[in-house]
Amino acid sequence: MPVQALVGHRSFLTLLFGTLLVLPAVANQYTLFVGNLMLLYIILALGLNILVGFSGQLAFANAAIYGIGAYGTALLQVHLGWSFWAAAPVGAVLAMVIGTLLAIPALRLSGIFLALATLAFAQATQWVLWHWQSVTFGAGGFRTPSPSFSWFAIKQDYGIYFVSWVTTVTLFLFTWRIMRSRIGRAFVAMRDGEIAAQSLGIDLLAYKAMAFALSSFYAGVAGALYSGLLGYMSPEGFDLFQMIIQKAMIVVGGLGSVVGSVLGAALLVYIMEFLREFKSTQEIVFGVLLVGFMVFQPNGLVVFMKRWLPGWEEPMHLPERPQAISKPDVVEGTTSGDHPVVERT
Amino acid sequence: MKQLASTMGVALAFACMATAGAQAADVPGVTDTEIKVGTFGPLTGPVYIYGKLTMNGVEVYFNKLNEKGGIHGRKLVLVREDDLCKPEGAIAAVKKLIYEDKVFAIIGGGCSNSTLAARPEIEKAGVPFHVFAAVADGIVDPPAANIYTTQLTATIESHAQIQWALDRGAKKLAIVSQHDAWGRSRYEPMLQDLKRRGLQVVADEEVTVDQNDGTAQALRLKSSGADAVMLLGYPKAAAVLIRDSIKIGYKPIWIGQTAIQDLPALQGLIGIDGSLANFVSITTIPGHPDNPQYAEWRKLLKNTFPNDELSVFNLMGIAAAEVFGKVVDAAGKELTREKFLAAYNTIDNFKSSIYPGPITCKGQHKCNQSPAFVKLDNNNVVFAGTVVLK
Secondary structure, three states, X not given: OOHHHHHOHHHHHHHHHHHHHHHHHHOOHHHHHHHHHHHHHHHHHHHHXXXXXXXXXXXXXXXXXXXXXXXXXXXXXXXXXXXXXXXXXXXXXXXXXXHHHOHHHHHHOOHHHXXXXXXXXXXXHHHXXXXXXXXXXXXXXXXXXXXXXXXXXXOXXXXXXXXXXHHHXXXXXXXXXXXXXXXXXXXXXXXXXXXHHHHOOOOHHHHHHHHHHHHHHHHHHHHHHHHHHHOEEOHXXXXXXXXXXXXHHHHHHOOOOHHHHHHHHHHHHHHHHHHHHHHHHHHHHHHHHHHHHHHHOXXXXXXXXXXXXXXXXXXXXXXXXXXXXXXXXXXXXXXXXXXXXXXXX | OHHHHHHHHHHHHHHHHHXXXXXXOOOOOEOOOEEEEEEEEOOOOOOHHHOHHXXXXXXHHHHHHHHOOOEXXXXXXXXXXXXXXXXHHHHHHHHHHHHHOOOOEEEEOOOHHHHHHHHHHHHHHXXXXXXXXXXXXXXXXXXXXXXXXXXXXXXXXXXXXXXXXXXXXXXXXXXXXXOOHHHHHHHHHHXXXXXXXXXXXXEEEEEOOXXXXXXXXXXXXXXXXXXXXXXXXXXXXXXXXXXXXXXXXXXXXXXXXXXXXXXXXXXXXXXXXXXXXXXXXXXXXXXOOOOHHHHHHHHHHHHHOOOOOOOHHHHXXXXXXXXXXXXXXXXXXXXXXXXXXXXXXXXXXXXXXXXXXXXXXXXXXXXXXXXXXXXXXXXXXXXXXXXXXX
């Protein structure tokens, strides 16, 4: 069997998702919970990477959209008496609708200005969660009914885990397909140059709205599952730290890489739990790891895998990142007086 | 990808069958020589004092017991988990303690919301849980067979603040509160108790944890004519408000709660001598940690944690651990979780070396129902009195 077949991304994904699938049969409740969190963060990272990595929209509202999905699901259950199965899709769609509206300012803003605008939206959402007491129950939070899995004759912990697993794999496959379609190429064109993209006939409003909608839908789905997993909602889970974690996942995994989203999310959830052993110093260790990653592997884990593992062939759409200018790889035939062609790694 | 999808589909069906009848099994962490006790709370972040410092207090008390041979020949071993003061973190921490560390019982809970989130998991697992710092009533109300608290709950404290004001003849009451999870857990019960008594506040002001100026709130309080102000805030917010009230010549009765029971520290924050002349606060301990009565604990704390100065939060942990140890002792040598929980019923009017009032778990899960007040007298923290809740 060729080595490539063993270490390519398909083998890796089969191993990862396969391990996550059989986890309930061998793991205790704690490991199962961590595995479930890993699945939710994979969904979040996939969605965020569509928006930031593929479409180039520097948005900071994903944690808030995640919160809207979670709160939407939980509040429909508590206030209107809906079942989780009815509330979860509505919660996810609600998050998608609100998230899509963010495409309107995104049409006029970019870079740091879009970041600030979406950050303001995230803060406003937090404020609503904290202070709209009559609807959101404010800072004190509230309990949510557990989803019922009586028709599968399995316990709630296992049930929500399998639902998360199926959803994650489905969304992964969907992302994989869509990023290789005309839509994915339009996202990348938009990221690499809006004017050039328009000249190619790409409708910026439509594609930006689509990027925000897809990303928000993923965050809403993850939020709905999070509500079912925790059984308790309070605003603390959707703050700036949550946003930083999600951003770190796609940067560590690889911006503009579907597999990178999975890698980054799985790795960071594992690291965060592993660092429990470091007790009071875990935030410092986490920070050092992130900084180290930024310095030594700024293009993400996927580049590292691609470089060192034969068969790792995902055709990535890397965003433009500044390369070291000291030693550019000069293509044969150019001279020091020519503009050197820097080979992208 | 199609191959991946079909492989996963078959594996999913297999995994569903394999786990349909799976049962969680836990073994209480008791051996002939030790009892493994778990704890969770914030070890990091801005509110680590409710977790890390309280845990240090618990460990100091456990060490003291262990040096004397433990309880019924078993030493108490504390296993810590950080919950980051977040619901998700608390659930993960509790699951790790129960299913991975396999602790016998848990003594912990630093933040109200995260502890509330962890309650269903603890209740479901049946592991005994002794709350040491979190104050939200929902943690023990409605009662769960395996959850007890020796901390004054938010409702008890809020009712006691109102009672103190009324006992001193106050006619116009005002509330100043933080509108975060901690503040809300006190503010809502306070409003309910006022309503029950047919009272209305003349002012209801909001402060934030990191507020640097309280002039606006002080002016509104003064113009309302409030003669007693119930403070539901952390030390910094309280200090800023009292400082700016003094500046405008407003001197009501200030009534604090356990978050601001370190009066010398509060006076230091205000920076004006005599600023706490009209200030009382509910206390977990009837004196300042620097008082001679706590000399032994100061020494023991330094032995284990040389960088710690004895604080109210350390003493809260020591106090909770003292009751916890008493229950372990009462459960007898043949220790089981059932016997341990049954032993809480033997805690009846227990005179703790730290809590100001008696501790009674017999017939109730809120074991501490005795709010006491302290005040500052010549820079010494002294007992100011107590109230009978009506």
